[in-house]
Amino acid sequence: MPINIGNLSLKSRVYVPPMAGVTDLVFRHIVRRVDKHCMLATEMVSSRALMHRPETRLMDLASDERPIGIQIFGHEPDVMAQAAQMAEAKGADFIDINMGCPVPKITKGKDGCALMREPELAREIVVAVKEAIQIPLTVKFRLGWDDQNRNAVQFGQMLEAAGVCAVTVHGRTRQQLYSGQADWGAIAGVKRNLSIPVFGNGDVFEAEDAMRLLEETGCDGVAVARGTLGNPWLIAQIDEYLERGCLPEAPTEVERLALAYGHALGLIRYKGLRVGTNESRRHLTHYTKGIPGSAPFRARLTQVTKVEEIKEILGELALKVAGQAGLSSFLAEVENIDFAEGKEPAGWESPITEDLKAPVNV
Numbered sequence: 467m468p469i470n471i472g473n474l475s476l477k478s479r480v481y482v483p484p485m486a487g488v489t490d491l492v493f494r495h496i497v498r499r500v501d502k503h504c505m506l507a508t509e510m511v512s513s514r515a516l517m518h519r520p521e522t523r524l525m526d527l528a529s530d531e532r533p534i535g536i537q538i539f540g541h542e543p544d545v546m547a548q549a550a551q552m553a554e555a556k557g558a559d560f561i562d563i564n565m566g567c568p569v570p571k572i573t574k575g576k577d578g579c580a581l582m583r584e585p586e587l588a589r590e591i592v593v594a595v596k597e598a599i600q601i602p603l604t605v606k607f608r609l610g611w612d613d614q615n616r617n618a619v620q621f622g623q624m625l626e627a628a629g630v631c632a633v634t635v636h637g638r639t640r641q642q643l644y645s646g647q648a649d650w651g652a653i654a655g656v657k658r659n660l661s662i663p664v665f666g667n668g669d670v671f672e673a674e675d676a677m678r679l680l681e682e683t684g685c686d687g688v689a690v691a692r693g694t695l696g697n698p699w700l701i702a703q704i705d706e707y708l709e710r711g712c713l714p715e716a717p718t719e720v721e722r723l724a725l726a727y728g729h730a731l732g733l734i735r736y737k738g739l740r741v742g743t744n745e746s747r748r749h750l751t752h753y754t755k756g757i758p759g760s761a762p763f764r765a766r767l768t769q770v771t772k773v774e775e776i777k778e779i780l781g782e783l784a785l786k787v788a789g790q791a792g793l794s795s796f797l798a799e800v801e802n803i804d805f806a807e808g809k810e811p812a813g814w815e816s817p818i819t820e821d822l823k824a825p826v827n828v
């Protein structure tokens with residue numbers, strides 16, 4: 467059964483939810499290269515900051531990303547409504563409101579998960595945003611503020627009554643941050659008590675985990691965040707496993723290294739050399755995790771400052787894990803990219819669509 471979020475009909479039960487500092491245009495494009503149908507979302511965007519900096523690139527969307535939502539956070543209903551309108555104008559398929567972020571910097575200003583302690587304010591925000599936009603509205607939240615205040619069921623019911631079209635529930639409280647295990651039983655409780663689609667979220671790192679989460683919670687869909695770091699193929703694996711019960715072949719180590727390079731290069735082109743290399747370090751670390759003998763290479767990757775260095779280190783690792791043939795196929799992939807000229811030869815699918823390419827010389 468397809469999931470319908472308002473008038474949006476989804477072909478996949480898998481959602482890559484917002485991750486600040488991760489789910490930017492480059493990351494999402496990489497996910498799209500391996501999975502055509504999953505639902506995507508931007509990083510969270512501050513509604514208040516948008517009022518001062520409406521041109522933020524956090525809301526950049528490319529044409530191949532749909533279905534995609536823009537996530538906003540804040541606690542002022544009128545500001546949230548304006549932010550949602552701006553996000554709608556950017557071409558989002560839906561607006562998601564962050565009511566789950568546990569980070570003190572966010573919650574101390576009544577934003578993120580703090581709204582679970584202020585359900586009336588949360589309701590006002592939903593009503594104001596709903597009125598301001600035509601596209602569907604969704605909310606992402608946790609089980610509650612802490613163990614003494616696990617109000618996810620009532621909170622979800624309030625959201626549904628206020629007109630929210632779907633919710634994503636992370637099976638932890640704010641107090642837990644990321645500790646312990648996500649409580650899928652509690653997510654099941656939310657699902658049982660709502661009629662709108664519910665995406666269960668927390669601790670899915672393998673395709674089998676996704677299947678178990680759906681079976682144990684009865685959720686309509688599954689949201690997979692950390693499991694995608696350095697492993698966008700997980701999304702396609704989950705899709706295939708849920709659809710056909712079999713797992714597609716895992717990528718080879720050389721394929722992982724080549725995609726890692728493409729991701730880093732995409733970030734550098736999009737964000738400039740300094741920010742791009744900085745941000746690529748953590749992705750490179752994730753892509754190389756689990757490759758035998760990769761620890762010393764990973765240590766070097768955390769220090770990179772140049773594209774050439776990234777290519778060299780990944781190439782050495784390709785040689786170590788797959789010999790001369792591995793190095794050659796790695797180089798064949800990456801040498802396809804003439805980054806000095808900023809041109810992509812035929813066959814190379816650029817991580818960035820032409821219209822959004824930053825004017826950055828690498």
Ligand SMILES: Cc1cc2nc3c(=O)[nH]c(=O)nc-3n(C[C@H](O)[C@H](O)[C@H](O)COP(=O)(O)O)c2cc1C
Pocket residue numbers: 483484485486487488509510537564565566567606636667668669670689690691692693
């Ligand atoms: C680096 C990072 C950034 C995140 N940023 C956001 C965010 O901007 N908005 C949000 O709703 N959740 C955010 N989350 C939470 C995830 O969307 C997800 O709920 C959480 O990681 C649990 O799912 P997982 O076990 O599949 O990782 C973030 C998580 C991580 C690890």
